[in-house]
Amino acid sequence: MYLIIGPVLTNSHLFLKQLNSVTLPLYINPSIVPTLPRETLSAVCTYGLFSTIMRDLANISHDGPKWIVLDGDIDPMWIESLNTVMDDNKVLTLASNERIPLNPTMRLLFEISHLRTATPATVSRAGILYINPADLGWNPVVASWIESREVQSEKANLLILFDKYLPTCLEKLRTGFKMITPIPEITMVQTVLHLMECLLTPINTPADSPKELYELYFVFTCVWGFGGTMFQDQLVDYRVEFSKWWVNEFKSVKFPSQGTVFDYYIDSESKRFMPWTDKVPPFELDSDLPLQAAFVHTTETIRLRYFIDLMLDIGRPIMLSGNAGTGKSVLMWEKLNSLNIEDYLVQAVPFNFYTNSAMLQAVLEKPLEKKTGRNFGPPGIKKLIYFIDDMNMPEVDKYGTVAPHTLIRQHLDHGHWYDKVKLTLKDIHNCQYVACMNPTAGSFTIDSRLQGLLFATTECAKTAQDLVRLLLHESSRVYGDKFVDEHDTENFPKHQHFICQKFFQDMDESALFEKPNIFCHFASGIGDPKYLPVKNWGSLNKILVEALDSYNEINAVMNLVDLGAQYINAGVKNHGTVFMMTDSQVAEEMFLVLINDLLASGEIPGLFQDDELENIIGAMRNEVKLLGLQDTKENCWKFFIDRVRRQLKVVLCFSPVGSILRVRARKFPALVNCTSIDWFHEWPEEALVSVSKRFLEETEGIEVDDLKSKLAIQEVELQQKNEDADKLIKVVGQQTEIVTKNKRIADEEEKKVQIINENVREKQQSCEEDLAKAEPALIAAQEALNTLNK
Numbered sequence: 001m002y003l004i005i006g007p008v009l010t011n012s013h014l015f016l017k018q019l020n021s022v023t024l025p026l027y028i029n030p031s032i033v034p035t036l037p038r039e040t041l042s043a044v045c046t047y048g049l050f051s052t053i054m055r056d057l058a059n060i061s062h063d064g065p066k067w068i069v070l071d072g073d074i075d076p077m078w079i080e081s082l083n084t085v086m087d088d089n090k091v092l093t094l095a096s097n098e099r100i101p102l103n104p105t106m107r108l109l110f111e112i113s114h115l116r117t118a119t120p121a122t123v124s125r126a127g128i129l130y131i132n133p134a135d136l137g138w139n140p141v142v143a144s145w146i147e148s149r150e151v152q153s154e155k156a157n158l159l160i161l162f163d164k165y166l167p168t169c170l171e172k173l174r175t176g177f178k179m180i181t182p183i184p185e186i187t188m189v190q191t192v193l194h195l196m197e198c199l200l201t202p203i204n205t206p207a208d209s210p211k212e213l214y215e216l217y218f219v220f221t222c223v224w225g226f227g228g229t230m231f232q233d234q235l236v237d238y239r240v241e242f243s244k245w246w247v248n249e250f251k252s253v254k255f256p257s258q259g260t261v262f263d264y265y266i267d268s269e270s271k272r273f274m275p276w277t278d279k280v281p282p283f284e285l286d287s288d289l290p291l292q293a294a295f296v297h298t299t300e301t302i303r304l305r306y307f308i309d310l311m312l313d314i315g316r317p318i319m320l321s322g323n324a325g326t327g328k329s330v331l332m333w334e335k336l337n338s339l340n341i342e343d344y345l346v347q348a349v350p351f352n353f354y355t356n357s358a359m360l361q362a363v364l365e366k367p368l369e370k371k372t373g374r375n376f377g378p379p380g381i382k383k384l385i386y387f388i389d390d391m392n393m394p395e396v397d398k399y400g401t402v403a404p405h406t407l408i409r410q411h412l413d414h415g416h417w418y419d420k421v422k423l424t425l426k427d428i429h430n431c432q433y434v435a436c437m438n439p440t441a442g443s444f445t446i447d448s449r450l451q452g453l454l455f456a457t458t459e460c461a462k463t464a465q466d467l468v469r470l471l472l473h474e475s476s477r478v479y480g481d482k483f484v485d486e487h488d489t490e491n492f493p494k495h496q497h498f499i500c501q502k503f504f505q506d507m508d509e510s511a512l513f514e515k516p517n518i519f520c521h522f523a524s525g526i527g528d529p530k531y532l533p534v535k536n537w538g539s540l541n542k543i544l545v546e547a548l549d550s551y552n553e554i555n556a557v558m559n560l561v562d563l564g565a566q567y568i569n570a571g572v573k574n575h576g577t578v579f580m581m582t583d584s585q586v587a588e589e590m591f592l593v594l595i596n597d598l599l600a601s602g603e604i605p606g607l608f609q610d611d612e613l614e615n616i617i618g619a620m621r622n623e624v625k626l627l628g629l630q631d632t633k634e635n636c637w638k639f640f641i642d643r644v645r646r647q648l649k650v651v652l653c654f655s656p657v658g659s660i661l662r663v664r665a666r667k668f669p670a671l672v673n674c675t676s677i678d679w680f681h682e683w684p685e686e687a688l689v690s691v692s693k694r695f696l697e698e699t700e701g702i703e704v705d706d707l708k709s710k711l712a713i714q715e716v717e718l719q720q721k722n723e724d725a726d727k728l729i730k731v732v733g734q735q736t737e738i739v740t741k742n743k744r745i746a747d748e749e750e751k752k753v754q755i756i757n758e759n760v761r762e763k764q765q766s767c768e769e770d771l772a773k774a775e776p777a778l779i780a781a782q783e784a785l786n787t788l789n790k
Helices: 012-021 049-058 076-086 120-124 139-148 152-173 185-199 211-227 238-249 299-313 328-337 357-365 403-414 451-455 464-478 486-503 537-554 563-572 591-600 610-626 633-647 660-667 685-698 704-789
Strands: 002-005 026-028 066-071 091-093 099-101 106-112 127-130 264-266 273-275 318-321 344-350 375-377 383-389 416-418 425-428 431-437 577-582 648-653
Touching (some): 049 066, 049 106, 076 091, 076 106, 139 152, 152 185, 152 238, 211 238, 299 318, 299 328, 318 328, 328 431, 344 357, 344 591, 357 403, 403 416, 403 431, 464 486, 563 577, 563 648, 591 648, 610 633, 633 648
Parallel strands (some): 002 106, 002 127, 026 066, 066 106, 318 431, 344 383
Antiparallel strands (some): 091 099
16 A cells, blocks of 8 residues: 655656556545445445445456555545555455455555545555655656647747746745635646647747747746736735736846736737737627626636637636626636537536535536447537536535545546446546636625616617616615615715716706606516606506506415426426525525526526426427527527526525525525625615505495494493493402401411410420439339239
């Protein structure tokens, strides 16, 4: 048994690959093994993954070495079951009493990054080999990559450039700048290599290119490979600091004087730095698309999209990291939706607190089909892209391991995972991962875009004053409805007044702030979706009451129906549907996993059985054909999910009291990120009075005069009852006085009796003493009498 210890990408993995020259090792991630079927003893004995692999190796007859490589964090609880394997016995004993020997040709090898969770028994029974990253450095990785390049002049130039730039950059990064998340040095070096792999193409750098052209692209990749993850906040922008340092440190390649080094890209035609702003397209709103599908590009989105395009083309994993509300998921979906559906298949994989490796594997295997042997992949020759959203949300166990991440890493490193039932290897081909992550999970911001303005038409805002009133309405909905403090609620209108006085001083302030100032799609009645202002409170109340009455006539009771039925109603029948849920209806926190997936992507893994999926896809085929698309399974499912997201609205009524909502927001980020929050304050008095009046108006058969006469009769009856009660109180008082007098006499007699009892006790005690004195004389007389009788 051996332990190979070293940080990530210290080439320990490459060292292990040298075993392939001797025999093919079997790789297992020990963090996943405990989640797979394990040895159990019941009516039918079942075996776990490790014992199955060990038995298979023990049964191989040849005398060559056989390696079991446990690549990943060690679970101390699970490793305890290997004590008899690692000690002098070298035998694995199963629950069925089967004993599998670790014969002389078999080896156990653990590849780990640290020993923090290893038990003393594990460490003492294994040989340890520590791989120091400082001894290896970045040269082996870079040298291997350069050797893979084909153009000799390119190799020579790159060797010089790496020696010129990398040592200085890595030395500065160790202490000079702060990043959004800790990143190993070798990972940044690999990012540089990946970017050069994208940019050093025959078109950009032909075989006869000069050194200056190679250095131009090399500098661009280093700027983004080392500086792309710089942290920035309100105090310090480390991107700006990095830009200043770079410009002062390296002067061979000149950047434009305006802005930072991150504001420019290399134009493939002129081979010069050009501003990213040149690539920002003009925005045109397509009225046929739903609002959530509209995407407004900025300089930041354009440069991010540039690098996403590069990495997707060469099949490298991509992760976008940023705070909530910064548009990571939207940007990634914008790219994924633009891919040719004939060449690509996209599978959404939303993460939450309860996601584990078994759940993840079920989602990853959903779009795969069996090829030949143990090979699996997407249908046909398509490329499958897994989009993992909220990658850092799954629970971290007590040993610091995130099980879903270990499954992904096993696939990325070795290209396979194990079947959860058959415990056989599955080689997964033609797949790629892209992901988004919030490095400050639990800290959420409000999206400041006033989307309601996009609904405005010439009918809605005919004058400048109408447009300003619309702006006031939208700011009240986006900001004002979310205030929880009364002070903020009272000050927000004052702030609106101040802004209007500053920028719209020519307009009549009383007209601008005339109440009500509410815009909605049903201002002219239900069924006519035009975004218009409400005329007055009376008309709005009438519309809402009529809509409520109409709903109550059709739906006598509001039930929480099965979520799958809601999907069918919205996606297949194309009916507008609202799914409303309150705190009391959350029987188990796991149910919020479904709600999180619904809000995040619209897809809920395992919601439908296979036969139900076929029925849904069959129902969508004709409508997909009408759109001019092929009625493939993927197109039909995407059409169904898109319609569900348009027609199914989710309303969550949660209380902020206590820590429950705060904890849920951390575990299920879509509850906050994918909803619009509306804080409900206590009902004002006028609202309570209004509701009371309405119920009184709807109560039939009650006249005011009748009420008065009934009240008069009841008043007489009440007065008579009060008089009777007074008489009864008087009688009770008299009886109470008699009882009190008798009680006083009884108390006096009781005292006399106590005195008599005391006298009797004293006389009894005196008699007992006289008897005790006379008793000896009585005994003597009795003895004398007995003598006379003799």
